[in-house]
Amino acid sequence: MSNTSNGDTKTQCLPCNGLVKIPAPTNGLGSASITKGTPAVKNRLYQPPSVPTILSQAFPKHAEHISPPTLPILPPTHTIPLGLSPGEENVPLPCGPPADRGPSPDMNWHLALDEKILTRLFCYFSACEKCVLAQVCKTWRRVLYQPRFWLNLTPVLHAKELYNVSACGEKEFVNLQGFAVRGFESFCLVGVSDLDICEFIDNYPLSKKGVKSVSLKRSTITDAGLEVMLEQMQGVVRLELSGCNDFTEAGLWSSLHGRITSLSVSDCINVADDAVAAISQLLPNLGELNLQAYHVTDTALAYFTAKQGRATHTLRLHSCWEITNHGVVNVVHSLPNLTVLSLSGCSKVTDDGVELVAENLRRLRGLDLSWCPRLTDTALEYIACDLHKLEELVLDRCVRITDTGLSYLSTMPCLRSLYLRWCCQVQDFGLKHLLVMKSLRLLSLAGCPLLTTTGLSGLVQLQDLEELELTNCPGATPELFKYFSQHLPRCVVIE
Template structure:
């Protein structure tokens, strides 16, 4: 009946609130739903649990507004890493009153449109008179945190790079938000007093991130561990020069429920790691980048942390195979292992892991120059559950290692190879024949891999969705034809594969209609006909990178964007036959564009006015 609102009359508020709980993660859907009517707007605000705030003009005032409108929020995320542009100054000759009037009208329009969603507000909407402005006004301060403290049921708070926040603001939150479970202080200059207050008041705290908190010392972390150590499960510390083994000893004494520890410090030594290993028997995840830690620490981890599932070791140059042997002998639940720049590890370490950790699912070996073919063969023979393998800068690992992986790791879904000069087509053929569930294959600068290996992938790995062959200059059109005929790719990167031309890309266009990402940069033989075929065959493309393609012209671009209406990113620098006309065609045809990378001199004034916010330039004017 005309004038009769069936939705508002029939649907009870409890049902509408229940609907909103099922779309919590979709901000755009919630925003659209709140526009139905004032009743829905009110209910949406009542049901919203999460708010994310990027760079804003006046975050303290914004927090006050949010707290009043969204009374039941539980999770608040600030991230001030985003750049903030300066608000426009009034032009000479315009009165301050007229400028203030325009600003107020703009502010009103912006608030009506947002309908309670303030994930990002431009600074222009926050200032009326700008004779001068202070960059500090773009940062959250203690005043904003004090306002946020009115949300007494807050559970998660993230303050990433909020450099103006001090212990006073954090203390206010701690004293009022005693249900806080997750606190991220990355890049904040809070001191010991604020952290101690969190320990005293937030006895349910489970997750704490202290990366780049340069103002902290052992005093603050020790007091926190003593206060809420029983509930703490996740702790991250990085680049905190004044946090030493004393803090970790307190963690080992009080945080008996700790499950995840991430440390990046040159000041942590063996005593701290040993204390954590002995005092935290439930430890499952351990990530270490501590150059002064030796075998003694990791021997303790192997002895006491039998529940360990993930171990990541970065830049360790003071421990040997003894450490990994201890891990392999005791940590039978280990599933994920990363070894990066561990120069003194050899094949013996991987042999110990293979024989002791048969449940291993993820392995990354990066720059460990003494690990070779024999070590990886042990993994292939002993770890049938392996799902992902990454070999980066492993010059001593040869084809036979991947033969064993192909034969023994039938469940493998992802393989990454970077600068592995001894791995060639034979290895890739073995992977293709044995690992038919492969979904992701990334290869970069492996110059012994050519068409034969990739053809085998196309013929055998029917579930492959993500293929990257960067600077593999022996791979040509025949390889992509096989992939296009056998796989339905969603992501393809063939940057720098000079032998690939129109035939290979056209085969992908006809065989992979679900393609959303394509990098064909530095393909010198690619022409407009390939772009035309991509436009016809891959209408879902969102990201296209075609820089350094010297045969591409405005005609090819027009064919591409005519059908690829979902395009969001387009990089086209160093394409000599792409002119300002082609750039204008891309900008005007693709309504979803978020970024266009191009030379500045190719952008006309009209195009700059139309798409200034999405244009990025290769270089600035000299």
């Protein structure tokens, strides 16, 4: 399963026909830059869940009856089959103790097959583990195939896995009934063509009305295929196009529908200013736009009107190299209700552009300025003076930021997440300013070369800190990590 929101958290498991969990965004920005990963999230995903001991109690003498024998807990790196393959419905699965193995305690088996108990128990397992547990017996599969266990998860289907090839070489589309039973409302299709999408629509029972979100990655969909997909799948309100180089801006003009509220377009070579014109005119209800396009200029941002101004709350511009302060002017005047803004990789934006943002977008909760090398401490002064509601600030690779800038940020009462990855001028003195920020919950100092062990050790004063990233930080020593484990026991420290 995978994340719809734009987010870039690495998946913990990718089964062959698979499910990858889509983590609900913990903040407004999701994945903000190519340096802003979430390794702490990955660490948490790999930690074994806290699971009641009912399973071990229920099968003390009949563990050999469960296949595989290591169930119910499997390491998340295992490859796990997910969907129902043709004929799987008729596979005889064990539903009770075999008669030839002697009597077993009635209470144990009663607990193991009690659907009310199982419904509560299975909430403790990850998506990958649920896929395996569903193979134990028919009762377990019936319980686990309730839609409640698969919320916020997206099946990832690769083109090569969509067909079964018979002995005579004929291709037959796979059985998607297992996905329909679980009520999946979102899908990620990888490497598909127009024909594959049409086959998916014809073979997935919920495709016409029940699918709310579609993500197409590295696919050869054309203008015609895009138009057919959005015309047939009338429930789609969230659309992602990534690495799709066969559709054009004309395809967006002919296919985009006003019901779409979230649109993400990245690494699509035919997307430029005219694509933004289509988006602004055809999507009056657009709440979230994620755009990564090297050829988009300031002109494109002038297409936004009052239509989007009322609805759009999230705008993420990634590596739009041609955007300057003039484009920022268009954004702040047309989209006054933004709560999340990313200018990550918009390398021509300067302190003056940030001043425009701070003065006009007072509702911002999340701001990403990573990879904007022209920004200085002055930009941080503007942010601290005007954006009093800001909760997350990303400054990765802002190489001109110094300790003076951090002194400005220390006055922000609501800031919970601060990313300073590879800010090469930040020193120990700057960290002292951060020690008064009692609202801070997440701090990333990865790659900051001037921080020493002594300076970092002072962070133990931030007793409410939940996540601290010190990857590639020379001052982070094994002794320091041991010190943090003793004095910041509730904080996830990323080495």
